[in-house]
Amino acid sequence: MKKKVLAAIMAAAMVALTACGGAAATAPAEPAAPAAEPAATEEAAPAEEEAPAEEEAAPAASGELIKVGIINNDPNESGYRTANDKDLKAAFSEENGFDASFAYSLKNDEQITAAQKFIQDGVDYLLLSAADTAGWDSVLKDAQDAGIHVILFDRTIDADPSLYSASIVSDMDKEGETAVAWLEGQNLDEYNVIHIQGVMGSAAQKGRSGALDSKVASDGDKWKIVTQQTAEWNAEKAQQIVQSVIDSGEKFNVIYAENDDMAKGAVAALDAANISHGVGKDVIVMGFDCNKWALQELLDQNWNYDGQCNPFQSEYILKVIDELQAGNEPAEKTIVMNEKGFDATTITADDVENYGI
Amino acid sequence: MNNNSKSGSGVLSRLLRSQIVIPLAALLLLIIFNLIFDPSFFVITPKTNSAGNPVLSGYLITILDYGSELAILAIGMTLVTAASGGQDISVGATIAICGSALLRVLCGANSRPDQLQAPIIVGFLVACIVGMICGAFNGVLVAYFKIQPMVATLILFTAGRSIAAWINNNELPIVPDPKYAYFGGFIPGIPVPAPVFIAAICIIVIFLVLKFTTLGLYTQAVGINPSSSRLNGLNPELVKFISFVILGLCVAVAALIKTSRLSTINYSVIAKDIEMDAILAVALGGNPLGGGKFNMWASIIGAYVIQFLTTTLYKFKVSSDALSAYKAVVVIVLVVFSAPTVREWIGSKFKKLTGKKGVA
Numbered sequence: 114m115k116k117k118v119l120a121a122i123m124a125a126a127m128v129a130l131t132a133c134g135g136a137a138a139t140a141p142a143e144p145a146a147p148a149a150e151p152a153a154t155e156e157a158a159p160a161e162e163e164a165p166a167e168e169e170a171a172p173a174a175s176g177e178l179i180k181v182g183i184i185n186n187d188p189n190e191s192g193y194r195t196a197n198d199k200d201l202k203a204a205f206s207e208e209n210g211f212d213a214s215f216a217y218s219l220k221n222d223e224q225i226t227a228a229q230k231f232i233q234d235g236v237d238y239l240l241l242s243a244a245d246t247a248g249w250d251s252v253l254k255d256a257q258d259a260g261i262h263v264i265l266f267d268r269t270i271d272a273d274p275s276l277y278s279a280s281i282v283s284d285m286d287k288e289g290e291t292a293v294a295w296l297e298g299q300n301l302d303e304y305n306v307i308h309i310q311g312v313m314g315s316a317a318q319k320g321r322s323g324a325l326d327s328k329v330a331s332d333g334d335k336w337k338i339v340t341q342q343t344a345e346w347n348a349e350k351a352q353q354i355v356q357s358v359i360d361s362g363e364k365f366n367v368i369y370a371e372n373d374d375m376a377k378g379a380v381a382a383l384d385a386a387n388i389s390h391g392v393g394k395d396v397i398v399m400g401f402d403c404n405k406w407a408l409q410e411l412l413d414q415n416w417n418y419d420g421q422c423n424p425f426q427s428e429y430i431l432k433v434i435d436e437l438q439a440g441n442e443p444a445e446k447t448i449v450m451n452e453k454g455f456d457a458t459t460i461t462a463d464d465v466e467n468y469g470i
Numbered sequence: 471m472n473n474n475s476k477s478g479s480g481v482l483s484r485l486l487r488s489q490i491v492i493p494l495a496a497l498l499l500l501i502i503f504n505l506i507f508d509p510s511f512f513v514i515t516p517k518t519n520s521a522g523n524p525v526l527s528g529y530l531i532t533i534l535d536y537g538s539e540l541a542i543l544a545i546g547m548t549l550v551t552a553a554s555g556g557q558d559i560s561v562g563a564t565i566a567i568c569g570s571a572l573l574r575v576l577c578g579a580n581s582r583p584d585q586l587q588a589p590i591i592v593g594f595l596v597a598c599i600v601g602m603i604c605g606a607f608n609g610v611l612v613a614y615f616k617i618q619p620m621v622a623t624l625i626l627f628t629a630g631r632s633i634a635a636w637i638n639n640n641e642l643p644i645v646p647d648p649k650y651a652y653f654g655g656f657i658p659g660i661p662v663p664a665p666v667f668i669a670a671i672c673i674i675v676i677f678l679v680l681k682f683t684t685l686g687l688y689t690q691a692v693g694i695n696p697s698s699s700r701l702n703g704l705n706p707e708l709v710k711f712i713s714f715v716i717l718g719l720c721v722a723v724a725a726l727i728k729t730s731r732l733s734t735i736n737y738s739v740i741a742k743d744i745e746m747d748a749i750l751a752v753a754l755g756g757n758p759l760g761g762g763k764f765n766m767w768a769s770i771i772g773a774y775v776i777q778f779l780t781t782t783l784y785k786f787k788v789s790s791d792a793l794s795a796y797k798a799v800v801v802i803v804l805v806v807f808s809a810p811t812v813r814e815w816i817g818s819k820f821k822k823l824t825g826k827k828g829v830a
Contacts, residue, residue: 188640191738195640313791342790347739348732350790353536357784360529362510374736381732384520385655386527406582406644 178212179434181205182231183240184224187217192404196470197267197424201240204427221245228252232259238434241277242267253277262437266426269447279433279443281426283450285320291454292369292399292420293324299397299417301366304336307358309351309370309379310343317422318343321371321401339365346371348378355382367397373407376400376416391415392457403455405469411457412465421452424470489756492807493771496754496800500778511785519656521648526661529781537777538665539724542672543744544751544773546717548764549685551752552693553713554612555761556619561721561745563630564604568725569735570634572597573643576650581641590650598722604630605718606711613710627745634737645733654730665727672723673770680766689713693761743794747776750797753804 183205188198198215205213214234216227221244231239232255239261243249246269253276256263265280274280296304308325311318329336340358344350351370358365359382368383368390370376376398383390383398390396392414400407401420410416429450433443455464504511514528543561550558575596578587604626611622645651657664680686688709691699696706724744729735753759754775755768779800783793806812 192642340787342784342787344790345739345742347742348736349728349740352731353532353780353784354790356532356536357529357781360527360532361785374739377732377734381655385525387517387519387525389520 178207178210179238179438180234180236181211181213181238181240182216182228182234182236183213184216184218184227184231185242186244187219192470193402193422193424197242197426200425200427201430204431219244221248225249225252229255232256232261235259236261238437239263240430241265241270243270246271250276262434264430264433266430267424274446278437279446279448281429281433281448281450283422283452285316285422286323287320287449288317288401288420288422288452288454289321289324291452292321292401292418293328295418295454295456296367296369296397296399297328301397302335304367305339305363305365306337306367306369307339307355307365307379308341309354309368309375310341311371311375312345313343317401318371321420325369339363344370344375344378346374348374348381351375351378352382355379356385359383359386359388366395367399369399371401373400373402373404373419376407380410380415392417403468403470405465408455408460408465408469411455411460412462414457417457418454420454421468423450423452426450489765490768490771492756492804493754493768493775496775497771497778500775500782504782508785511782516661521656521658523656523658524661525656525663529785531663533774533777533781534666535663536665536781537774538663538669539727539741540744540747540751540773540777541669541770542720542724542727543717543748544755544769545672545676545766546713546720547748547752548755548757548766548769549689549713550619550717551749551757551759552761552764553689553710554619555693555759556612557745557749557752557759558608558623558714558717559620559745559749560604560608560623560626560630561717561748562741562743563627563634564601564718564721565725565728565741565744566631566634566735566737567604567626567637568597568601568722569729569740570637570737571600572725572729573645573735574637576645576647577643581638581643583643583646586645586647586650590647594722594726597725598719601718601720601722601725602715603718605714605716605721608718609711609714612714613707631737634735638735642734642736645729650730651733652730654727654732668723668727672720676766685712686764686766690763694763747797748773750801751776753801 183201185198185201186194188195198217202213202215205211214231214236216224216231218224218227224241224244225248228239228241229252232252239256241249241263243265249270249272253263253272257276263277265277265282267282269280269282270277306325306329308322310322329338340354340363342354344354351374355368355378368376368379370379377400380390380398383396388396390398397418398416399418399420400416401422403419403421407416407419411419429448433448436443453468455468511529514526514530517525517527519525547558547561550556572593575588575593576586576590577583580587608619608623608626611617611625612619615622652658653664653668655664656662688699688704691702691704692706692709699706699709724741728741749759751773752769754772755765755770757764757769776797779796780793783796784790788796807816
C-alpha cells in the first residue's frame with residue numbers, strides 16, 4: 114500500500130517535471146547562427162514546383178483567415194524570446210487576417226509532435242524556431258506533401274533547403290564585427306579588454322567572440338585581452354570575474370560582455386571599486402541584446418555600446434508570406450535581418466522605446 | 471618528558487580524528503599555495519567606492535563577501551543532512567522563487583517602478599515566508615511521505631525557476647531604490663561588505679539556537695537512528711520537517727543578498743548550481759552525508775574554503791568553465807580522506823610514528 118502511494122506521488126512528480134522542466138534549467142539562449150549558405154538562393158527552385166495552388170488562392174482573396182501554426186521556444190527562456198513571442202503574437206492577430214495557433218517547447222521531440230498536429234489541422238503556413246537542428250526531415254516532408262509552406266525563423270535546421278520556403282536569421286558574426294568596428298572607431302591608444310563570454314559553443318558566443326579574437330590576433334600591439342572568461346550569460350559570475358581583475362590591480366579600459374546581463378554584473382563590480390565607466394570615463398562598457406534597461410543605461414551615458422540581436426522577425430515573415438500568397442517564391446532563401454549597434458553618444462529616447470526588448 | 475609527549479600525541483590524534491581538521495587543512499593548503507605563488511593575494515587596501523564611501527578591497531574581502539550566501543546555505547544544509555540523511559537539491563531554484571517574490575512585493579505589478587511599492591522589510595518577510603513554505607513542502611514530502619530527500623526536492627529543483635518566472639509574469643523587475651543595494655554591497659560608512667555581517671548574524675543565531683535549545687541533539691539523534699529516537703520520546707518527523715523549514719529560511723536570506731547584489735533577478739541563472747556547492751560545503755566539513763552527527767563550524771568553514779578555491783582559480787585565470795572540474799578533484803580527495811578505512815589507516819600510521827618517538 115505504502116509503495117503504491119509512493120509510486121503515485123512519484124508519477125505525479127514526473128508529470129510536474131516534464132511539464133515544468135523545460136524552461137527551468139536553460140540559460141538564456143540566443144538564436145542560432147545563420148547557416149552559412151548564401152548560395153542557397155539558387156536552390157529555391159525545386160520547392161516552387163511543389164507548391165500546390167489549391168489553398169493559396171483561396172484565403173487572402175476571399176478575406177478568409179490564413180491559418181498559421183507557430184512553433185517557438187519557451188518564451189520564459191530569455192528576454193529575447195519573450196520579445197520575439199510578443200512580436201509574433203501582435204503580427205499574427207485576427208485583425209491582420211491570421212488564425213494563428215502557438216506551440217512552445219524547448220524540446221525537439223515535443224516540437225515535432227506539435228508540428229505533426231499542425232499539419233493534421235491543415236494550417237497554411239508552419240513557422241518554426243527549432244529547439245534542435247536535427248530530426249526535422251520527415252515531418253517537413255509531411256508538411257510539403259500536405260502543401261504547407263514552412264518558414265524557419267531565428268534558427269536554422271539541418272535539412273534539405275527544398276523542404277522550407279525561407280529561413281530568417283540573425284548574423285552573429287556580423288554582430289561581433291559591428292561591435293569591434295565601433296570599438297576600433299573609439300581610437301584609444303591601448304585596448305586592454307576584459308572579455309566576458311556567453312555559454313561556450315553557443316552561436317551567439319562564437320559570433321561575438323570571433324570578431325574580437327581575430328582583432329586581437331591581428332593587432333596584438335594595441336589590443337590586449339586582460340582576461341577572457343565565460344560567465345555563461347550569468348551576471349553574478351561576470352561580477353566575480355571583473356572583481357578578480359580589480360583585486361589583481363591589472364589595468365583595463367574596455368569591458369566587452371557578450372550580453373547585457375553580464376555587462377550589468379561587470380558594472381556592479383566597477384561601481385564597488387570606484388572605477389568610472391561610460392561616455393568619456395575610464396572604462397568603456399559594451400553589451401549585447403538591447404534590453405530596454407540596458408539601452409536606458411546607454412541613454413544615461415553609463416554604458417557605451419549595445420549591439421542588437423533582432424527579435425522582431427514578424428515583418429520579415431510577413432513579407433515572405435505576402436510573396437508566397439502572390440504565388441512567388443521568396444527571392445532569397447536565407448534572409449539575414451538588419452541589426453544595429455547603439456552608441457551612447459547618439460542614442461535617443463525613441464530608440465530605447467523602439468528597439469528595447 | 472615521557473608524559474609530555476604522550477599528552478601531546480593525545481591532542482594530535484584527537485585533533486586528527488576531529489571533523490574540523492578537514493576543512494582547516496584544506497584552507498591551510500590554499501593559503502600556503504597562495505603565499506608561495508603570489509603573496510599579494512593577502513593584501514587588503516582601503517579605497518572609496520563610487521558613492522564616496524570608504525570600502526576595503528582585496529581578495530580576502532572578496533572571499534568573505536561572496537562566500538556569505540554559501541555559508542548561510544551551509545547552515546541549513548547541514549541540519550537537513552544530519553536529520554534526514556539526504557540533501558536538498560532545490561536550493562538554487564528556491565532562491566529564485568524567494569527572490570522573485572521579494573522583488574514582486576518591492577516593485578508591485580510594474581517591473582520598472584519609480585519608487586519602492588513596499589518597505590524592504592515587508593518584502594524580506596514575504597520572502598522568508600515563501601522560503602519556509604518551500605522548505606515545508608520539501609519537509610512534508612521527506613518526513614511524512616518518506617520520500618528520499620533528493621527525489622522529493624527534485625520537484626522544486628525542476629519547477630522552481632518556472633514558478634519564479636510566473637510570480638513576476640516573466641518580467642525582470644529592477645529595484646529603483648539604491649538602499650536595496652546595501653544588502654549585497656556596502657552600507658555607507660562601513661568599509662566591510664554587508665553580506666559579511668548578514669552571514670555573521672545567521673551564524674551567531676544558529677549557534678545560540680544550538681547552544682540553548684535541544685535542536686542539535688534531537689537532530690543528531692533522529693539522524694543516527696529514527697526509530698530509537700522515537701522510542702525515546704522524540705518525534706523524528708517533526709525534527710526532519712523543522713530542519714527543512716530552517717533551510718527555507720536560510721534560502722530566503724541568501725535570496726535577499728543575491729537579488730540585492732544587482733538589484734534585479736534573472737530566473738534562469740540566479741544562484742545556479744549553488745545547491746551543489748552547499749552540499750560540497752557540508753561534505754568538506756567532514757559531516758557524514760548519510761545523516762547523524764554534524765559539526766556546524768566545519769560546514770561553515772567548508773563554505774568559505776569553496777569560495778577561497780573559486781577566487782584563487784579566478785585569480786590565476788583558470789577558465790571559469792573548468793572550475794567545476796577543480797571542485798570535482800576536491801570532492802574526490804575529500805571522499806577518499808573521509809572514508810573510515812583511510813582515516814583509521816592514517817591514524818594508526820601516525821600512532822606508530824609518535825609511539826616510536828616516545829620510546830626513543
